Amino acid sequence: MGNDRMPTMADIARKTGVSPMTVSRAFKSGSLINKDTRDAILQAAEELGYVFDSTASNLRSKKTDFIAVTIPSINNANFADTVGGLSEVLNARGFQILLGYTNYDVQEEERLIEQFLRRKPQAIAVTGGKHTRRARKLLENANVPVIETWDMPSEPIDHSVGFSNAEAVRSMVDHFVAVGYRRIAFIGGDASRDTRGSDRRLGFIAALHDHGLEASRLIDAGTPPISMREGANAMARLLVEFPDTEAVICVSDLSAFGALTECQRRGVNVPADMAIGGFGDYEIGAISVPSLTTINAHSRQIGARTGALILDLLDGKEHSRQVNILPELIVRESSR
CATH class of the missing domain: 3.40.50.2300 (Response regulator)
Structure with a gap:
């Protein structure tokens, strides 16, 4: 029968002969810690089956590691490509996507936005530029980058990546x-x-x-x-x-x-x-x-450009409010 408790940083510290504080630092990117020490700590964590819990660290820094995203359909290849392009860019910086499915319902979008904001995302990307009045107000007051995708709204809430x-x-x-x-x-x-x-x-x-x-x-x-x-x-x-x-x-x-x-x-x-x-x-x-x-409509490009825009905004870089993606007409056999 296996151990009935999850391994802790203290367990790793005892195994590697370092302090729990050193173990904590080893799991943070950019921390100044000896490479051999870090490797030993990560190896011990692997052997013990330890999984780093970022919750406490996030509470202290008041930052999370996820980006909230809404899409209208989970079985639409275009929106899947957009999420794929977005994920590829964000994952490179350690961000994860929290995905919400609206089923083309603006009331459901409003509910999801409220739920997302309770979890303090670093940014929010929504599909489309038309929302309920309350959803728009929530996004306007979110105090994080907000990107409207797949559209070119005349009055974007914050930024948009899309087309007409x-x-x-x-x-x-x-x-x-x-x-x-x-x-x-x-x-x-x-x-x-x-x-x-x-x-x-x-x-x-x-x-x-x-x-x-x-x-x-x-x-x-x-x-x-x-x-x-x-x-x-x-x-x-x-x-x-x-x-x-x-x-x-x-x-x-x-x-x-x-x-x-x-x-x-x-x-x-x-x-x-x-x-x-x-x-x-x-x-x-x-x-x-x-x-x-x-x-x-270059759906994957919409996702990748949205991800790049989010990272730039989180880094404090200035950007134009709208990123225009140019759809391409492809003439095939079904029209002469």
Whole structure:
């Protein structure tokens, strides 16, 4: 039967013949301690199965070692890439991410922000630039760097790293119009929940109006996140309600892939009878047949730039309030 208590610094001190204070210093980066002594202490800790508890040290310094992050979906490849890029940068400096999942619900985001602030994060990164009034007030008074990502808010709370979702979709509308499509539709979700999807929808409408085209072909695919199945169902409704549609822009590649499979199921040739565009540059869009025209939002770059910005702000460096990421239109086989 194993030992019923956790090993302590005192145990390591006895094993290595040094004081508990020396053991404590060995676990702190940048402390002035002899390399051989540090190595002996770390080796003893390994043998004893000791895990350094930073809680007491954090309480004394009034600093934690984590960055709070909210994302709307845990199974979205784009947001996973953003968290990956953020983690890679922050981990190099010893920071950890405390991740909160909002499920596209601003009320849940507000609750998470309050919970995070109770734990004294070093910084907070949130997805999007639209929040409840109380959430915005909490972030404004957080007294730590606040980064709004995946958006380009007109009045950022503190700093932002992202792009205009409306302008990103405009680039696809411009492409579709340039190659000859005129009757263009949009498939998206509940605009009250997915603010980035709502901005894409508004960008679609504005771009069509600027081209002198009507923008009434709007299909609501349901509550975000929009799945492949919901994209397929939305395409089925589009084909019934607007059978003369020539092209459709979907709020994401997942919904676009669903729309593509529904066209194939119904014998609608893509792109000869119906062009399809998505958003996000998911892997499935690159390998589908035909491959999907899409917009690459550079999601991992958003995370990496957010991480670098957080570190600079914690180091006291000055920064412009907004870091603009430029999405890239990728034209593939689903549009001519």
